[in-house]
Amino acid sequence: MSEDEKKPAEIAAPAPPAETSPLSPNEARYLPQNVTNGAMHGIQAGEVTGDIHYYASVTSEKADLIVRYATPHDVKDVRTGFVAPGRFATAVGILRRESVVVLCGRGTGRTFAARRMLVVDLGITKIADMNRSRTIGSIREPELEPDTALVLDLRGTRDRPFTDPDFNQCLRVVKDAGCRLVILLDDLFQAPNSASKHAVALTAPSAVEVALATLRRRGQVDGPVQLTIKSDFAEALEDASPDKAVQAADLAVQVHEGTVNVAKAIALLKEEVTDAVARWFEKLDVRGHAYSFAVAVLENQPVEYVWQRALALDQHLRKARLPDDGKLRPRCPLIQPSDQTLREIRAKVEERAHPKHENLTEETIRFERHDWARGVFMHMWRQYPAAQEVLRDWMCEDATFDRFQEESVKAVCDVARNVPAHEPLAIIENLASQRSYGRRALAARAMEVLMDDDVMRPLVEKAIKRWTKYGNAYEKWTVARVYSSDFGRRNLTASLAVLTEIGKSDKYTPQNAVVFGVLSMLATKKIRGIALDTVVSWTGARYRRTGLQPITLALGLWVIGFYKHSRDYFTEFAEAFPKQVTDLFKHVIADPEFGELVVEHLGELALHARWDQAKAAELVRLTRLIAPDLRWWKRRDAVDALCFQHPAKRSEIHRIFRIARKVQKGKVEEFQAP
16 A cells, blocks of 8 residues: 555545646635535535525625716706707607607717706606616615615617516516606617517707807807807717717817817817827826726716726836836825816816715715716727726726726726727636636626627627637636526526536536525525536436536535525425425435435434424434425334444434434434434
């Protein structure tokens, strides 16, 4: 016998080789540790029993419904100087009658029109922006306040961003709560059939009239200024968007202040935003570039958070210029006041009611021009290719558990959609193949979004098929997360087929993701039946030598209520799916290692059953899964079969069932525990 064979069993196994692709340090564990395919050795009881939290976050908390409230200035602005887009009155009628309206039409001033109809036509002054990361079907009545209006901005999505069931659910909830919801889309075809009678395609108002109305709102009603717009700017404003009309109002004032001549103003008015950004960027230093990019990604977010992230990006960009052994000199904290920085990057701060704390306010930041953010983002990404890795890493730094994940997802999707590249999904493929949990989670979420894009969907589907079959552990994990999400619920059969394929992997990380995905489905009443049937099918002989074996054992422990936090679910499972629960328990108890673990757990319960009522009840519950009738002549065959499977535990098994029967009869005090 070799020296290795003489080592005692209790010595810890060596660290797994690199190809096992371990979980990232901050990743929740849903599969018991040290489980391998085939003969399983070294399973840590402490990792399975005790105060564990493997399944605690299966149904994660929903993100906040409201991300920000409209500013007092926004509310005041829409009361005067409004130019209605075409079909505005129709949209108001639908909103008043149905409580929900969908406004479509690019370049029609949908945001301003939404506020106008809510404030002036319906008399609502508390207007909130809804979180884009929440589906409209996830809205619940307790989250809504009466006489409050939500605006959900879904511009920039190419396909249908919500389904018929989501819309119908949302419509009922919003009506019952006495609220109003305005959804902003780009095109009418994006609205599903159930929302068709609620959708209105607005037409753009006259840009000249919008520019004049902007001047009136600002109190600038000088005749010469208005004449400049009507005569000098009229041709340049033909078919222009409301954003361009607002810019025209600013330029008309500058013309009459003498800071710019008419020819220059017209040239600026005709200039594309990308060219304007490029010209302006030449005047900024590295710090200005960093702060501009931070505002572009995090526009309308709390100013203190944006400054913090901007400072981090500035440091990353400066470090990238240093040699490997160089040290970064910190900037002076008083290098420049924020007001000067705002002027340099053409941004402004707005005060709003706090979205969480009543009677408090917060400040958010945005560019002065509404079309500036996308121009800044695209310019910096395309013009500085050497900085793309730094920018990508910065966007992903804290996007996992942070409330601003959706902003990072949007930025990643913008790169994939709008930056010409031979491999459009390169940024997502890079994130999906890394050990960092946050980056993989970001990649999965971005793929969910792009699967709702007609143009990008074929590329994403192709990548998913390739990763499912040939991908590394982290790419398989990413696919499992995509099909465990709300997107995967749209076609549950297809999603479970993908999870089945990924679960066959011999790598721990994708196995862990499959367990998480199935648990999230089992936790949802409407779909748990098909999910449970699939798990039972994995216990068959065809999957015995695949990675699905440890997955079924881990899921079986959860389904039978082995963990404290899964016992409430077990009651529902046992009533609705008794056969599946019994089949899974038999699968677990028959396993050499997991079965022995369950027997030891039962022995512990039996030891305390005399004094602990809860443990006595748990003992009866679990033993009845093995033998539904605990009378001796009824349980004998089941007990003999269990003893055959675990011969070393024969006496312990008989003791367990004797005590369980005593507990069931209410005579546990007659049995003296050894």
